[in-house]
Amino acid sequence: MGKTKKIVDFMPGDTVRVYTKIVEGNKTRLQSFQGTVICKRGEGVSKTFTVRKVTGGIGVERIFPLHSPNIAKIQQMKKGKVRRAKLFYLRKKKGKKAKVAEKKKGKPLQKIQPVKSAEEQLAAK
Amino acid sequence: MLGLIGKKLNMTQIFDDNGNVVPVTVVVCGPCYVIQKKTKEKEGYNAIQLGFEDKKKPNRPYAGHFKNSKVVPKRKLTEFRVEDIANFECGQKLTVELFKEEEKVRVTGFSKGRGFSGVVKKCGYSGGPESHGSMSHAVPGSIGGTTDPGRVWKGKGLPGRYGGDKTCIKNLTVVKVDIENNRLFIKGAVPGARNGYLLIKKT
Numbered sequence: 001m002g003k004t005k006k007i008v009d010f011m012p013g014d015t016v017r018v019y020t021k022i023v024e025g026n027k028t029r030l031q032s033f034q035g036t037v038i039c040k041r042g043e044g045v046s047k048t049f050t051v052r053k054v055t056g057g058i059g060v061e062r063i064f065p066l067h068s069p070n071i072a073k074i075q076q077m078k079k080g081k082v083r084r085a086k087l088f089y090l091r092k093k094k095g096k097k098a099k100v101a102e103k104k105k106g107k108p109l110q111k112i113q114p115v116k117s118a119e120e121q122l123a124a125k
Numbered sequence: 126m127l128g129l130i131g132k133k134l135n136m137t138q139i140f141d142d143n144g145n146v147v148p149v150t151v152v153v154c155g156p157c158y159v160i161q162k163k164t165k166e167k168e169g170y171n172a173i174q175l176g177f178e179d180k181k182k183p184n185r186p187y188a189g190h191f192k193n194s195k196v197v198p199k200r201k202l203t204e205f206r207v208e209d210i211a212n213f214e215c216g217q218k219l220t221v222e223l224f225k226e227e228e229k230v231r232v233t234g235f236s237k238g239r240g241f242s243g244v245v246k247k248c249g250y251s252g253g254p255e256s257h258g259s260m261s262h263a264v265p266g267s268i269g270g271t272t273d274p275g276r277v278w279k280g281k282g283l284p285g286r287y288g289g290d291k292t293c294i295k296n297l298t299v300v301k302v303d304i305e306n307n308r309l310f311i312k313g314a315v316p317g318a319r320n321g322y323l324l325i326k327k328t
Contacts, residue, residue, distance in 0.1 A: 070144035
């Protein structure tokens with residue numbers, strides 16, 4: 001098996017907006033989910049990332065397979081200043097403490113275009 | 126049942142049309158060559174012998190076996206019982222095109238050898254407590270009654286050699302067929318370690 005192409009550069013702590021494809025009857029529309037990336041795990045095709053947001057006082061987390069064909073695009077909104085790779089401590093924090101400080105320095109924000117589907121990746125291998 | 130010889134490569138995952146993750150085993154399947162035809166008249170049954178993977182240094186009796194088919198000597202030879210033997214010729218190449226997507230197949234291989242194993246691993250016993258003065262962590266315990274029946278029941282699970290058996294899994298689904306690279310993507314796990322030989326049969 002060959003290398004997986006590095007598609008997305010976002011890191012834990014970043015705020016991202018993930019656009020997923022949703023099929024309703026014959027129509028396909030895009031749904032967005034915006035929150036903080038608290039975890040990236042896995043290797044190759046099985047890589048996933050977890051996005052957390054708090055809606056009305058209730059924490060909501062979604063795990064996305066990075067190479068899922070249902071992900072139309074991923075937009076990096078903010079960069080976060082964090083010191084660890086897994087931000088599970090955010091689950092126990094409330095209010096201002098549950099926020100991740102913004103990182104102003106470094107590379108500019110990226111807008112990531114549609115990721116390659118798994119079939120294309122396997123074909124490349 | 127016609128089939129092909131393959132080699133287990135690894136497990137991975139692919140996405141289906143709806144974007145769901147499907148766990149798959151990648152198998153290098155074929156190309157296989159017909160080495161010998163066995164007929165009812167001569168051997169008493171109809172079958173074809175298939176060969177898979179080139180053998181580098183065959184000894185002379187082994188190389189002689191491949192003379193009729195005019196195929197480079199193969200490492201792995203297996204027989205498949207086939208009724209309509211007229212459709213095959215010695216030297217014929219069979220590729221992964223034999224299988225279609227969403228087809229059910231039967232996969233045979235040798236399971237991983239686990240050596241001399243205890244009852245917890247081999248027979249699924251739950252074992253004893255780990256602490257609080259317990260000294261029976263993974264022992265089988267009592268293996269039966271006393272005078273009545275005066276013997277150990279047949280089939281009683283006891284320690285011994287485990288694994289390394291010929292194992293067949295039926296009704297596995299072919300998710301994808303890669304004709305170009307001779308790859309077969311089979312849903313779920315198949316018996317054996319990586320690089321182990323497998324027989325993939327049509328059902």
